[in-house]
Amino acid sequence: MNFDSRKIVIITFIATIGVIYTFRLFYMQVIDDTWTLRAQEIAEKRHEITPPRGVIFDRNGRKVVSNETYYNLMMTEADITHLDTVAFAKLIGWTPEKVKQRFIEIRVGEGKFYNKYSNKTTSNYQKVRAYPFLKELTLEEIAEIAPHLEDFPGFKEEPTSMRKYPYKSGANILGYIAEVNREDIVNDRYYRPGDNMGRSGIERFYELQLRGQKGVKYIVTSALNNAIEAFAGGKYDTIAKQSEVMKLGLDVVLQTYGEQLMQNKKGCVVAIEPSSGEVLTMISAPSYDPNLLVGKRNISDNYPALIRDENKPLFPRPLASEYPPGSIFKLVQSLIGLQEGVIDVNTGFPCNKSLVGCHNHPYPSDIMKAVQFSCNPYYYQLTKRIIQEGKKPNVFADAEVGLNLWAKYMHSFGLGQKLDSDITGQRPGRIPDADYYDKWYGHHQWAFSTIRSISIGQGEVALTPLQMANIAAIIANKGWFYTPHFVKSLGNSGPLPEFKKKNYTMVEAKHFPPIIEGMRRVVNESGGTARMARMSDIVICGKTGTVENPHGKDHSVFIAFAPKDNPKIAIAVFIENAGFGGSWAAPIASLMIEKYLKGKVTDSIKEKRILDAHLSSMP
């Protein structure tokens, strides 16, 4: 038998393999660029550099939020050749068990990834990646550890920056930052484990701006993630960019002073610059030192205590507490009455105490006096005219129409709704309308007499102190307001466009002067309810309120603006359980106004009385 032909089989086989391999190589290397991209993914690592967060200044250029350098102790498991757990634990002042626990914690904290194709769940944890083992060590702390780190391969220090609040005030305005969780990372791929993000206040609202721009360095790395060289000579690298400087409308000195005044009291102070809508100060008392929530260690040490504190220091009262406004509401009622024409400036109502209780005061023969004396029966009758204008024969239908119109007026004052602002966490307050009462009493089952408490700012009406301050600002502006907001400018750009838009109320400017005159008298004339706010050199226009509180002592409230001509500051002070509005809220407002306008306080007796007052312990 001759088997020579079999050499053809073998040669064909070899040649076929040769041809197939050549084509395959041509496809892989020349045609298909999947592998090139994959190679880039593998070897050309992005190294991200997180810039320090943006620095924040107050309106006078004082640094309110800055950054300080801290150190993280980074751990890369792949580099750990050996680890003397006991010695390491001793170095960082932990127990060996805690060290072991920490390793597990890091691994678990990375979460798991479910691959739907292979139907397998894998850990996100990567041995070659550096994870913070200890976070946020001070220079002193790292200085003790760093010299010994060469005995512990796989550990190295890395600088990081953290927030610092030189003034220790404004916690509820500024908010705090905390480490991102898995969900945050999934929602926004910008974040990497260990990054921080704003959790409340300005830090949260302006997160996208304040975080800046991460820099990216492309480097060729080895399988152990060691950098070998810059990729393409650094052609594609970008530099980390810190956020531009942020300037707030806040006056941090005023804020600090106000927080001092509010010590041992529960309540709020909100001050707005009427001509710009910038929030000058926003105090929530009691508050906390913002430095308490800097960094993971501080947060885990202090946050639980703060959240458990029955005085709720974390709760931003000025924008999230909804209180009945009390008598300050009469200002708005007056304006609506004038605009609707149900009264004129010289309309008087008898102080009929059978309608609603009142204190003793002269006859309110005009609107100025009504404001000055804060006459309850006057406003009962005024509001009745607004609600029951007689547009419909049926009293119930008439009330429905009247109340809805009234609610529309209120909304134009920014009440009963959240302000579209950079102030996060606002509550809308409550301005009841026909639908609201229909739910309670049924359609056409109610009229003014049913809902009369709203005429004096009690009952179903509720405002936030921010809204109260905004009422003062609106009156100071005679009918319009800029949406109250925190941020004055970011770098070279001014306030956001929506803060530059004037919001007009439904009340014309001509109706304001009599109300302002009434407010002037409240502070400056005998028979006014806020005589304690009077100052010899500054004309303050204000209105007190005493909010009935079914749970305890009345709340003391005062809103004001000053000076009367060309107002610079509009303010609302709300002190819980402090009693009559004129005795606590008004003097605090006057001190704040003086401090803001003159930079100092002259009446030290008034100041001392406030500082010494313990009002929060009152039932």
Place this chain on the structure above:
Amino acid sequence: MRKENNITQDIDWPLLVSYLVLVSMGLMTVYSTAFDPEHPSIFDFSMKYGKQVMWIGVSLFLGLLVFLIDSSIYRKFAVPIYLFTLSLLVLVLFMPAINGAHAWLGFGSFGIQPAEFAKIGTALLLSSYLSNVNMHLQNVKTVLISNAIILVPMALIILQPDAGTLVVFTSFLFVLYREGLSYDPLILKITNAFPGIRFKQTWLGTHFIPIMFYVVFLCVITLLVSVNTFSFYMPGVAVPGIVGVLIALLLLAALIYLLLSRMSSRREKRRALLVVILGFVLSAIIALSVNFMFQGLASHQKARIEFVLGMKDDPNGGDYNRFRAMAAVGSGGFTGKGYKGASLSSVRSNHVPESETDFIFCPFAEEWGFVGSLILVSTYMFMLFRIIVIAERQRSRYYRIYGYAVGMILFYHFAINIGMNIGFVPVIGIPLPFFSYGGSSMMSFSILLFVLLKLDSQRRDVLY
């Protein structure tokens, strides 16, 4: 008789040059891959390239020795050489395991891999044995002995274990095939034991290489299909994949029978039916058992097969090596990243493991791109064809068998090694001949080749 000193004229220069080209390209790649700026000299013996220079030197010296020794000695001492390499294979089993295999026979800091040298012994004995039994390739004893020569070292290699070299030993089947060895004597003994069957020959025993292709093909298809289920467009029906394979085989058998019966007489029809039925039964048995055997594989070997067949995807886990290797090769582009420019497969970056031994094709392909890959594949093709040309021009059957053995061993290494770098073949660690770093492979392949060159240079001196 020609004069002894004319030896240089009788050397097959094309083969020797292709050998030297591959060795140089290999050394160049090892130097680039393992390059350490602190030890820049290629003769720095503390580095892998320094050692490779040394191994090349040793190999060339061994080649010279081979040329100085009269070629008849290999035939005379085929049995002792074979037994010596076998004894090394036995000895190595008592060595401590490195990476889970008893593959290294250590002499101080140096070690050799006896499995590499066993190929030489087996090739020499097989050619020597088969050339002795003039034209008795169709007898049971010849079949048994020639297969035993291959199977004994294979058995010892299983014990190490070393899957790569084990596979390489199947290359000797091609040699047997070329020489016309038939397994018919064995098969007929079995088939004719059944009453009524009187085969004179079977296609199976004679054409075992095409059969092997068919079996491999069938196995791959079965593995791919058997993991799925078929519903045949009927909701709620789930037919296991293996049933689908059997149905396909049945249809194929029916088709073949129809074609055969059209052009045959009545008697031949009956025979065709028998053959088709037998073929179907054997195929079905293979298909059924391949699944069963697949489950019996070690889990990492199983996974590797699954990766190549695309049944599983785990680029950062079990399929790491192959995936990284492919990324390195594929990212080379047309002209490559330049010498010492491998960003994935250099030892410094270490993304591709074993990049100076089993995966040495990666740095080469990454640095030289498709142009380099084409040169390398062409050089190998040239060498392999040259070896076949040399084998075919021998008057002596002994020389021819040995030539084919060398050619097929090198071809196997080439096909499997490159195949695993481009994702065609599961990852089994075998070196690329003359290219990969390593003393044992360099020396053993060089000896294999130089013996062939020596035999070829004396081809006119022998008569049978």
